[in-house]
Amino acid sequence: MGTLIDILLDTNTWFLTIALAMPIAMAAVGAHISSKAGVINIGLEGIMVIGAFFGVLFNGFFLSKGLPNSLNLLITFSMVIGVGVLCGLFIGIFNLKFGADIGLTGIMFNLIASGLTVYLLYLFTGDRSISSSYPSIAFPTVNIPFIQHIPILGDIISGHNLLVYIGFAIILGLTFLLNKTVLGLRIRAVGESPDAVTSVGLNGTKLKLFAISMSGAFVAIGGMSLSMGLNTMFAKDMSSGRGFIGLTANTLGGTPIGAMFVSMIFGFADALATKLQILSNIPREFLEMLPYALTLIALFAYSFSKMTKESQIKDRNYDGG
């Protein structure tokens, strides 16, 4: 018990919570925008692995060509976003143009992504599961002026990897896009009623493709934050379920900002597991289960309460005649 209190009082736990929540939050906003447009994107997991891989591949390539780090990261960042957009388009086109079931497309995309990244890793570096012989760099950490000197707060929210702050910006930007712009309104409309969108002369398929390619871009950034933030290398299947946890975070959160807070809870479970692994003798396997178990319980509890609420509303309607 004492250990737990120590961990909760340690600012580093909360710092880790934010760092570990960001990839999940990126998956969650990716899930959010595509589900707003009416496409349930299960391929998040695969896009995340691909983002993580290409981040390392590109920046390592530019590193070997002697590009300055800042330029290297800028180009890598843009190129990985491009790859994410292509992944999103790939899934979208198979679903919307070729009539493939979105669930199966997503599952197969994840399998292909897992195999493809290992194949390409071997092709380009000769490594078989971890990019250990291939030097790569990470995004720099950022110290926020003024805030970094505030005692506890500064330790928690300052000094993160640049991608964490980009992630926050994306979440705010997406909220604005969806709620305050015409494009956002159209994206929401195509998810609610594709026929209504067609009836006013808009191309619903194009809107959906746009949404899912943005989803791909967000999740690819989340992938980069794994291989160029939390770690400085690529490992086989390194997303380890974060795409699906993000999917749940979106369901539970409802809005991008809500999804971010739910991601924080999952990030906290992750941080707690990391800390407990060092400080306690609880078997590692149980700690590794923690984020998944929490996701499962949260999903069931949320669906159960939603169902109860709905049936109450139904009952009331019957009572009123």
Next chain:
Amino acid sequence: MSDKLKVEIVRTLVAIGLSFLLLVVLITLVSDNPLNAIIQLFVGPISTIRGIGNVLEEWIPLVFTGLAVSLIFSSKQFNLASEGAFYIGGVLAMIFALTLVVPTFIFWPLLLITTGFTGAIIVGTPGYMKNKTGASEVVSSLMIISILMALGTYILKYYFKDPAAMALASLPYPKEYKLATVIPGTQVHTGIFLAIIAVIVIHILFNHTRTGFKMRIAGGNKNFARAVGINTGFMSLLAQIIGGCLAGIGGAVYQLGMYNYFVSAELGYGWDGVIVATLARDNPKYVPAAALFLAYLRAGSKIMARRTDVPPQVIAIVQGVIILLIVAKKLLAKYEYNLLLKKVDSDKKGARE
């Protein structure tokens, strides 16, 4: 042959053909001797008795998970928990083999019932929660897989680990609990008969009984099924539970057929079950053929990985592409349309004559 079946066959062949082209490209890019790698992949499995054995060894678990996923998917649920059920089936086989001291004729029925029951619960949980509350079965089944993987490793590490072994592995299984080898010189075990029995039983259940008929209608046309008084929720759950049962049993059979001790490793047969089921169009009838195709590819890719410099992941990519092309229904829409036109024409002619 009906036109629909014809279209599906052409679709499958086109998908496989295109994917094999991709396979050749992938191998050529990565290998110093691509021709040898391709020969090993395709001819390796039939060039020796051991190679044929490898195919059949792969076929057994693929039949079990293929049948499992076929049933689950035929209820139109993307419940992926059969991977977890297959894994836990193996873990239970280890626990039973290392703790029980009973005659084999008690051991096996006990093990099959327990693993079947456990598999049913593992796969049934996401299905039940989806039915009851609408919780996404994709997410919940995947979380369950991750939890079970960790649980299995924990059980292995803390209760059954062989302290003398270098890697994480269990104590060796007693000889009498292992399944006997059927073909000398290979590892093909008596589980192959269980797989064949499973195919026959599930085929009859699914295609020739009242319950199976209800399952097919509940998955195929929900509103119609409701209108004729079929309890669709129950039927879809039943299909998933039977599927889980098969996956759990498959895991136990595979474990005591192929291994002398438990090694903690990702097997992925649950995922391959998705591929088998899609190739078989979710019909148990076609599962043996689809499983044979995939078993051949997997055995070939293992032989290739052993003898050449090509990583076995090329097959994972190719498998995924095959399935994507098969489920892309509109890709052959024009061919389907032409067939229909032809049929209309010949019908007209028939009417005139």
